[in-house]
Amino acid sequence: MVEVSMIGLDLAKSVFQVHGLDAAGQVVLQRRLRRTDVIKFFTKLSACVIGMEACASAHYWARTLSELGHEVRLIPPAHVKPYVKRGRKNDAVDAAAIAEAMARPHMRTVPIKTEEQQAALMLHRVRRLLMSQRTRLSNALRSHFAEFGIIEPAGDGGLSQLITAALDMPGTALPQPAREALALLAAQWRETSAKIDALDQEILAWHRGNADSRRVATIPGMGPLIASAIVATVGDPGRFKTSRQFAAWLGLVPSQHSSGGKTVLGAITKTGDRYLRSLLVVGATSVMARRGKKQGTWLAALLARKTPRQVSVALANKMARTAWAILVKGGTYEETASATVT
Structure with missing residues (x-):
C-alpha cells in the first residue's frame, strides 16, 4: 500500500472516488470504490487526513472513518x-478539488455532528416539511371553498371550523363531487396537523432533556423550538471566537462592499443555516411586538429610527449573540445577560 497522507473523498450513493496525496503533495492514489468496499479500503490504509464535502451522508462517513483512526474534515x-477545474465535471475531478481545498491552511471546516444532534435536527427538518405541506393544503382548501362562495375566517382555527361546518354537517350546499374532493384534502390537512403536533411534543421532550437547550430558552423570544435547533445545529460553540463570528455564521450581519478605506455596509449576508436564521427572526418579531412600545429601551430607540424588519433582524442578531455567550460561558439569561434584550 502506497504511503498516503491526505485523501479527497467524493461521496455518492454507490460509487466513491478517492484522490490521495503523499506528504509532498504529489498524487499517489486515484481509485473508485463501491460503497461496500469503502470501509475495507480505509481499514487497511494507514491513518491519514480525509477530506469530504459536507453533503448528504457526510456526517455518517465522518464518524465511521474517524472510528478507524483517520482524521476527517468536512468542507462546505x-x-x-x-478548486474544481473548469470545463470538466466528474467524480475524479471533484475528489481532486476536495484534496486541493483541504490543503489550504485557512480552509474552514464543518464540525462532525453526533447521532443525537442529527436525530434532533431530523425532527426539525421533518416538521418543516410537514408545515410546508400543511400550508399548501390550507391554501388549496381556501381556494376551492371560495369557488363556491364559502369564505373561511383567518387562521387554522377558522379553517378547522369551516371544514366541520361545510363537510361534516349534512345539508351543506356543495355538489357531491366537490364534497368528496374537499373531504380528501381536509382529511390530509387534519392528519398533517396531528403529525406536526406529535413532532412538537418530541422536540419539547428533547429540549427538556438537554441542559444547554433549557438555558438558551431563558432568552426572551426563544422557546423550545428555537433553543433546540440552535443547540443541535451549533454543536461546539467554542469553535466561534466571538459572538459576532457566530452571528456572521448565521448570516445576521451586514454584508460589506468596501474599498479604498471606505466602508460600505449593505443588507445581511443570509449565509449559513436559513432555517435557524428564520426561527431567530420570527422569535425576535414576537419580542418586538410585546416589548417594542416600552419607552426608554434599546428596542424602542431602534424602532424610532429603523423599519420594523430592520429592527427584528437586529434583535435576532442580538439574541444569537446572547445564545452564544450562554453556551460558551454557562449560566442562564437572567444570571449572565439580564440587560441584553430589554
Whole structure:
C-alpha cells in the first residue's frame, strides 16, 4: 500500500472516488470504490487526513472513518467549488478539488455532528416539511371553498371550523363531487396537523432533556423550538471566537462592499443555516411586538429610527449573540445577560 497522507473523498450513493496525496503533495492514489468496499479500503490504509464535502451522508462517513483512526474534515461545498477545474465535471475531478481545498491552511471546516444532534435536527427538518405541506393544503382548501362562495375566517382555527361546518354537517350546499374532493384534502390537512403536533411534543421532550437547550430558552423570544435547533445545529460553540463570528455564521450581519478605506455596509449576508436564521427572526418579531412600545429601551430607540424588519433582524442578531455567550460561558439569561434584550 502506497504511503498516503491526505485523501479527497467524493461521496455518492454507490460509487466513491478517492484522490490521495503523499506528504509532498504529489498524487499517489486515484481509485473508485463501491460503497461496500469503502470501509475495507480505509481499514487497511494507514491513518491519514480525509477530506469530504459536507453533503448528504457526510456526517455518517465522518464518524465511521474517524472510528478507524483517520482524521476527517468536512468542507462546505461552496468552498470546494473554486478548486474544481473548469470545463470538466466528474467524480475524479471533484475528489481532486476536495484534496486541493483541504490543503489550504485557512480552509474552514464543518464540525462532525453526533447521532443525537442529527436525530434532533431530523425532527426539525421533518416538521418543516410537514408545515410546508400543511400550508399548501390550507391554501388549496381556501381556494376551492371560495369557488363556491364559502369564505373561511383567518387562521387554522377558522379553517378547522369551516371544514366541520361545510363537510361534516349534512345539508351543506356543495355538489357531491366537490364534497368528496374537499373531504380528501381536509382529511390530509387534519392528519398533517396531528403529525406536526406529535413532532412538537418530541422536540419539547428533547429540549427538556438537554441542559444547554433549557438555558438558551431563558432568552426572551426563544422557546423550545428555537433553543433546540440552535443547540443541535451549533454543536461546539467554542469553535466561534466571538459572538459576532457566530452571528456572521448565521448570516445576521451586514454584508460589506468596501474599498479604498471606505466602508460600505449593505443588507445581511443570509449565509449559513436559513432555517435557524428564520426561527431567530420570527422569535425576535414576537419580542418586538410585546416589548417594542416600552419607552426608554434599546428596542424602542431602534424602532424610532429603523423599519420594523430592520429592527427584528437586529434583535435576532442580538439574541444569537446572547445564545452564544450562554453556551460558551454557562449560566442562564437572567444570571449572565439580564440587560441584553430589554
